Amino acid sequence: MNPMEKSLGSLLLLAFAATMGCNAQSSVTSSSASVGSSPASVAKASASKPDGGAKPTVHLLNVSYDPTRELYAEFNKEFAKHWQANHGQEIVIDQSHGGSGAQARSVIDGLKADVVTLAIAYDIDQIAELTKGMPTNWQERLPNNSSPYRSTVVFLVRTGNPKGIKDWNDLVKPGIEVITSNPKTSGAGRLAYMAGWGFALQANNNDEAKAKEYISALYKNVPVLDSGARGSTTTFVQRGIGDVLLAWENEALLAIKELGKEKVEMVVPSMSILAEPPVAVVDKYAEANGTTEVAKAYVEYLYTPAGQKIAAKHYYRPTKPEDVDPAVLKQFPELKLFTVKDVFSSWKDANDKHFKEGGVFDSIYAPQPK
Amino acid sequence: MAFPRTKNSVLPGFGLTMGYTVLYLSLIVLLPLGALVIKSATLGWAGFWAAAWNTRVVASYKLTFGTSLIAATINAVFGLMVAWTLVRYTLPGKKFIDALIDLPFALPTAVSGIALTAVYAKNGWIGQYLDAIGIKAAFSPLGIVIALTFIGLPFVVRTLQPAIEEIDRESEEAAASLGATRWQTFWRVIFPSVLPALLTGFALSFARALGEYGSVVFISGNMPMKTEIASLLIITKLEQYDYAGATAIATMMLAASFVILFAINAVQWWTARKYRGVA
């Protein structure tokens, strides 16, 4: 046994000794990382790095939701150029994307975002309320309820619209499969639900019982509830499940471009909900990071012609259409849009009534005693 | 054989290793899990019960445990077959197949989920044939079972392989010389000696399946009451900023996993003693 073990034994010994060494070293690394990473991995004005007299590089962290990846990839470059030109300071903008609610929770739990750009105002309300890091009237600080761009909910159907889906009524017909994401976990899913609810109220003279019936029938036609908007898009386009997808308008336009006109086309219903994705500076974190000035400039820059053009290019409806090339505006069809306030009075009310535990949405799936 | 038969105190290092084990376990596992339990306790009894035991949550428990059990059973049966084939038979590309067995383990669960969904959806490579004969694989409980089988396979095969390798051929020969048929030899000689390993593999596969999230959410369809697993409900609660409610479900899952793992460890210890300790 000994001869056989000899070489391997020493090999293993070596490996073990090495890992022990690594171990000691790594614990140093990890502890230094835990101390050092607060400035390093989270956005911060690193004043400690003066590069030869010029202003120090400033770091900014923008925590955003899923569908804005492409938008902010371009906007960040543009803003960095603008800031460099006007302030002579280099800026590095870090991006984080994810589901809107999950991103808001990360910020609440300590992801030190200088700027948040989320899907719905409710999520930023939660940040304001739970971190006390910004005033509760944050939405009044910027024009248009702090939404530099807008969107809505539209339908995406298979090319040629084989099931002849034209409006919300068609979604509850028997045999129609509707793909949407879970309103509890997805901002897009929530807006789709609210758009359907708004339509049903309008169509039934504000009869809530009828609206409830409509929304139940709608979700009975849903075979798959993905937890996020892009999951739904993949289910619909790649897996070939369902006849119609309820999607953000910007997501629908992007999906057509990315995944092919020959596969899907957009259908615009008679009315829908006005989505106002809000942006805000998280005062507490920006102050701690020393980035208040640049963070403010960043969100304000979204309202400038340059910002509006980039938003429109990435399929968001600009709030100042006059700044944007009319040819680009053509991609946004006209339809009747109602606001969250019109129908639900506020995000909080909508949440409490519809999406909370035991709310209207849960009652759709509650086992029927009859 | 499970325990040394002579006095233990002769071997040194108990204090050191035990101390380190307990310390490290406490820091990495017990402290964080304790945080979870304590957080759920902030709900009070009634609140905890309401959050962790309503019809929808119970439906998700049933689904989670049911599919995990089925998947672990499938893995036990086929895993034994796979391990046996890989150890005892020669077939071309065996080494390669052997290496591939571990991959489900190494892949990020989200990737597994996406790949499985792509294959088993009704327009997928395999899904289209299943669809043709009326079987809906992806976006149904069957899809969950497929994902959990995929995830758990390495554990059964890898725990069985060494056990099968160690089976003493001489005892098989002895059985055969005493007139046992191959089938009898399998049941009376081979099976008992691999049983502890099979149980371990089954337990690991089952335990892994209970907690699986990433691959399942892609393939399950996530329909409330039908294909919604417990982990997804936890996420749903979190989205409502209901941390306490989320931890209540998590605590239930944790307790269940603990009880099952504990029971299986006990059974395993018992079988190990029964089959090995007779000498």
Place this chain on the structure above:
Amino acid sequence: MVDGTEVSGGRMSVTVQSLPGAIPKGSLVETNLAGRLRLATDERSWVKALLITSTLVFLTLVLFVPLAAIFAEALRKGVAVYFASFTDAHALSAIRLTLLVAIICVPLNLVFGLAASWAIAKFQFPGKSMLITLIDLPFAVSPVISGLIFVLLFGLRGWLGPWLDSYHIQIIFAVPGVILATLFVTFPFVAREVIPLMQEQGSDEELAAVSLGASGWQTFWRVTLPNVKWALLYGVILCNARAMGEFGAVNVVSGHVRGKTNTLPLHVEILYNEYNFAAAFAVASLLALLALITLALKSAVEWRVRREFEQALEPPT
């Protein structure tokens, strides 16, 4: 080795006892129709064929096809796109972070695994099953929970978070959080592989070594470690694979800051969500390849050792 013979001897006696009523029917060697010899410890050829076929069908359905799908998707847009996916700056930083996490987590869990298995296998104490179960526990915990627990501890609204924050120490949404979550998730693997083997081997060899005057460390290095090396290596491979591939738990604590706290699995998800399917699967296949390489290394080492063993057995000329 001494121990091994004893075990099989024990098994044999059990075997013989348990088959008292078996009908003596044939000898150790049967002749089948073709006249070829078949050992009594082999299955009939149709049984063998059936087993191999079912094995292959099963593996094809649940393993090969999904894996092939990954590589097919990854290469759909050609080899150039495939390789370009790895050289992207975000991909590179994700690779770096993933490797860093593995380099830290694997040794820590390796040392723990050895300590735990020594304590558990060589000594008797009350509550042993409980301890083993606790070690197993992270394995059964949903990754969602594995991430959540660290948020509860280190989040700004958690217990330690506010205190740490006053010293500007950031755990979650930074690299330490990713490491902690990975440590938790990969916690049981080495221990789980080594404990059963050490238990099976018993303590006879160690006791002999100690009684011959070896110190505890010497006994461990020279007797125990060589005996468990394969289980240990396999545990390390598993631990490493999981450390690099963990998605769920890391997803909760990472904060998804591109180029900073994104690991490879998170990077895969990002690419997938950007409709960049080819790149997503390419990076996924990289993770699969990393696992294959470690396994190939394992086989190579095994092969070399076997050869040396055989050489050592040959009588010196």
